[in-house]
Amino acid sequence: MSKLASPQSVRALLERHGLFADKRFGQNFLVSEVHLRRIVEAARPFTGPVFEVGPGLGALTRALLEAGAEVTAIEKDLRLRPVLEETLSGLPVRLVFQDALLYPWEEVPQGSLLVANLPYHIATPLVTRLLKTGRFARLVFLVQKEVAERMTARPKTPAYGVLTLRVAHHAVAERLFDLPPGAFFPPPKVWSSLVRLTPTGAPDDPGLFRLVEAAFGKRRKTLLNALAAAGYPKARVEEALRALGLPPRVRAEELDLEAFRRLREGLEGAV
Template structure:
């Protein structure tokens, strides 16, 4: 996902640390904030999104705007920054003045945003996600992945590894199945705690997600959510036991040729897909 070189930063912009000081933007634990202030690193992350020419870019949780500046220095058509913290919204207004018509700042909770309704296509999401809402945000975007061209998202390293995990590994679980079912997922780079202010207690990692062309539709996605919740809810159980709450587990597994003595972490994403389609068909009958 390497993109073209970035343009130099716009002249007259205060440093990120000056912006933080003037707007009282100390990171708040309650908002899951860890600010990324290294501008070279911000440019590197933005570059992972590839060529953004003509793209509508959504950024969630921009904070003081380090990554926002890097995105605006790309060829992106418009950057829409969604921020819940009013202090950060005020700080980002400075960027709006420097990049008229190219930055839109919204004070809103990203969990309630319909990306397809908010932005025209082609849509790209690039964000250093607040830790406390990163997973529900990702699952929400996966539900509507067909409306997105790609996503470049930063998570805690442990979450990033779960998203990209292979079957038969400790990290493989519900999140990895959902993500890989809807997207090609790749861990792009890791960042130490010291890259952030304040430093978190864990490493972070950037994941690239490119949606698969086929769209399962909302009914099948909901079925996959139910299936994976049951399968991994008690992951030490054999599938015939773990899927019992769905009803008719033995018949369902036999219909798709999966041994009920297996455990959820041994199933491939393709096998989960077969199971979800069979479950949806059975329930619709």
């Protein structure tokens, strides 16, 4: 068993370096070797360079390297430099100490992979940005179960919304398995899930997502009233909804991605 695959060894490692898991960085270190193996298997094949965000103490980093991946690990917490230099000693990893939200993702090689236990507080903006770049062949990451549910939700469900549609526009999404709090140290208060996104190559569509964000901006309202409140001419929205055969009291969560695309086209074509 890896020396990083038990709460006791992780606690001892942190104490030896005079460190602690810092909530500001969303640090919950994965300490389940079974789940480490499953994440690595879900990420295969390593057809391009792997980027890991939030390597923490290096457990997943090491597992990826030992499986033959070419890894760049991006860590914001400078306190962890001596720990990572110890736990990854002798391994061919590229360590970058930087805020992942400031990393030049648009410049990574085409066909790159993301494999990460993402800090919960940056997961949504980071995944959104990575999908927009069009540079990734696959993204495999841990997030809060609630966020995973939002990424993979179906229409007419409470979890369905802007994030669901953003992910669906760019990729095929899979929620592979859930992890209990005890798989991490310290254990979080919520369950986590492993998500795998396989991009389809669809480029960003700012006009579509202005519409989507407006539609969900006032979720309790009808789609007609939500879009009117966001500045879309009410008569044009009514006409576009009629053309799609949608009732005037339809709500945003009832439309799938294709329906939003058709609505956007209808609004552009309405006179």
